[in-house]
Amino acid sequence: METRIEIQQYIPALQPEWDYFIANSRNGTFLFFRNYMDYHSDRFIDNSLLFRYKGKLIAVLPANREGDVLWSHQGLTYGGLVLSSKCTADRVLNIFSLLFSWLSEQGFSKLVYKCVPDIYHRYPSQEDLYALFRNNARLVARNLSTTVSIPCRIPFSQLRRRGIKRALSCGIVVQESSDLESFWRVLSENLSDRYNRLPVHTVEEMSLLKGRFPNNIRLFTACKGERVVAGCVIFEMDEWVHSQYISASPEGKEFGALDLLFHYLITDRYSDRKVFDFGQSTENKGSFLNSGLIAQKEGFGGRGIVYDTYELSW
Template sequence: MEYHSDRFQDHSLLVFKADELVAVLPANKVGTLLYSHQGLTYGGLLLGEALKLQDTAQVLKTILVFLSTINITHINIKLSPACYHIKASDEMSFLLHHLKAEKYRCDALSVIDLHEKLLFSKDRISGVKRGQRNGLVVREVQEFSAFWDHILLPNLKLKHQSKPAHTLKEIALLKERFPQQIRQFNVYKDNVVVAGTTIFETKKVAHSQYISGNLDKNTLGSLDFLHVHLITHIFKDKRYFDFGTSHENQGENINEGLLYWKEGFGARTVTMDFYSLPVAKYNNIDRIFI
């Protein structure tokens, strides 16, 4: 995460039991607040697979006790969405509820369960057919510049006066360090890039981090064509396909058109919750268990 060092004061934590690493909290510091790292899409407290409820409680207590010694007053923590869990594990939700943490934000991810029958809407199927008629081709590529410079950056500037969270240099660095997990798929018409998506891949999930098409994307059906191909061929053996959020205004609003498009592939809502907890609440953790 060092490429974010100019934007965030990193304060990530490692938790050990004896000499064994049992938990990691990617985090950054803002004054007397500690955040689940604000430069990461999901993040949250990462726990070893063997940890159970009481183990997780002790991990949380250890973190809070440590933070109390370095003048941190609150921890603002986001919970990893359930679809990213290797095993079913809502220990943190349970603990934060019983510690009366304040739930201050809830994001909505659009996620397809690929173990269920795929149900594409008429609009999405129509888009795929337009893509076929227009002779579109999907290719996985190893470099990002064509998509970044000619599709993604111009679109974000035109529609939102914004930039992607990652620069071209940063995404190339991530690809270099995680070549199997960071993947770029472009759509071509007559060998010209017309759309694409940047995929972040985990053991169970394929996540479209960036999705963008040129001004003809609706006429060409390029994004429908691309994502149906990814869902039904490239990532068909994953458990989930995650389109991410459709939020605007720091999660206060949903882009209705974008949500409609994602749900047309069969995506449904998975939440990501954000909690604020006073560090002093570590005193209450042991009282949960009798």
């Protein structure tokens, strides 16, 4: 008979063990390191969980509590079970059984579970999807992201190639930069004018995170002379690259600055990586598709990857 799996609630003293596990997991990314998750600890009541087999960690769940609901951490775009190489399908099923029993005992009535998209897996890690199916979980959101498979990428569209030529003829220069404030002005003005909203992160928060993760968070800008006219904040780890923020000023759009920027990132800077993920182009849990936004990303050779969210109630 298999040894019983044990559940443990995260406490700060477990940070070294947690971070070591994330770094060596099948499907963990740097967003699950505690120095990233905890930067907004004032906004969320952390309720992350650890699962042990024979005393050793085999899985963790980044999570927070909101009333009687346990969420895959609301401060993260994704974040289901992070698994070790020792965590088999049977053990994942047992983890879910244990999790539901524990949540019920603790007064929870619902679990909202955001899967880690498979493009971020170092090794196949979809046992949780099977466990969700077995437990009659309900798919409540399916957001669509656009991802380039770099080793066999689809060529840029004619429109994007024309933009690259226009940017070069206008003297646009692309470079890695530390000038977050200049880019944040472009980003904030763009989001305010088009969508009447602000970036999820303040420039101070992004500066803090970039300082904590200098090898994972980078800023690239496209400049006309001394002026930042476009830019992109990149999250990178192992074989994947994700564009967290993308924006251009009206001048930058006229010059095709983003076309040149992404040409550089995909064909030069990150040509040795596996995937380049542009991020989601959907809203309202996936019920609305921003066709103009996704068409631009598809012009760089990107195609669809889903970010799924499930719910289970008892």
